[in-house]
Amino acid sequence: MKRDLRQSRDGELVIEGKSLPVTFRRRTNARRIILRIDRSGLGIVLTLPHHTSSRAALTFAASEKDWILARIGRAAERVPFAAGQHIPLRGRSHSIEATGGRGTVRLLARAEPTILVPGRAAHVGRRLADWLKRQAALDLARASHHHAAQLGVRFTRVTVRDTASRWGSCSASGTLSYSWRLILAPPFVLDYVAAHEVAHLVEMNHGRRFWSLVHSLCPEADMARSWLKTHGNGLHLYGE
Numbered sequence: 001m002k003r004d005l006r007q008s009r010d011g012e013l014v015i016e017g018k019s020l021p022v023t024f025r026r027r028t029n030a031r032r033i034i035l036r037i038d039r040s041g042l043g044i045v046l047t048l049p050h051h052t053s054s055r056a057a058l059t060f061a062a063s064e065k066d067w068i069l070a071r072i073g074r075a076a077e078r079v080p081f082a083a084g085q086h087i088p089l090r091g092r093s094h095s096i097e098a099t100g101g102r103g104t105v106r107l108l109a110r111a112e113p114t115i116l117v118p119g120r121a122a123h124v125g126r127r128l129a130d131w132l133k134r135q136a137a138l139d140l141a142r143a144s145h146h147h148a149a150q151l152g153v154r155f156t157r158v159t160v161r162d163t164a165s166r167w168g169s170c171s172a173s174g175t176l177s178y179s180w181r182l183i184l185a186p187p188f189v190l191d192y193v194a195a196h197e198v199a200h201l202v203e204m205n206h207g208r209r210f211w212s213l214v215h216s217l218c219p220e221a222d223m224a225r226s227w228l229k230t231h232g233n234g235l236h237l238y239g240e
């Protein structure tokens with residue numbers, strides 16, 4: 001059994017190795033499956049009649065892959081990990097500066113904080129992505145340990161991934177998995193997702209007792225949920 005914290009989406013469609021988030025809309029008056037690109041420009045929305053299965057809708061979408069690929073990403077302005085770009089880190093805008101030379105990625109406190117990335121310009125994206133994933137793993141492990149200690153429970157390990165359809169998940173074996181993109185969000189949002197998954201170690205459901213555990217661990221849970229609803233999709237605009 002596995003419980004997931006969904007990113008206000010319902011599934012994913014993989015086209016040529018690219019994972020696209022899918023939102024399903026069921027409409028009694030829909031006569032056929034309708035496919036469109038979502039507002040973020042990065043995912044698709046499938047409107048389907050009640051009797052149509054989501055699997056059939058995904059098969060239909062897959063058959064329209066050329067149409068989708070021609071349009072995806074066009075509506076949204078993607079922000080690559082490259083010198084001169086601005087990205088949020090722990091909810092604050094940072095500029096990216098390539099320093100050349102050797103060394104490790106460093107933060108510089110300025111009016112606009114700066115992330116200094118050493119190495120060749122061509123490698124800035126990869127080095128920054130790796131660094132952000134490590135930062136995410138550190139912050140998420142710290143938050144998970146903190147919440148687990150509050151509840152007196154243990155987990156097996158923490159992993160970070162780039163998942164399109166969920167911010168976090170908790171497996172029955174006690175592995176907590178998170179999206180590394182949470183490091184881009186304000187800290188209270190990352191803290192909430194960790195509290196949510198740790199609470200699943202006790203309650204493998206989304207019942208009343210589960211939510212009261214989450215609120216006891218994270219008083220800002222409601223604010224964090226609404227932040228994710230509004231801004232969560234936007235976190236997918238950064239980097240690869």
Ligand SMILES: [Zn+2]
Binds near residue numbers: 196205
């Ligand atoms: Zn959950």
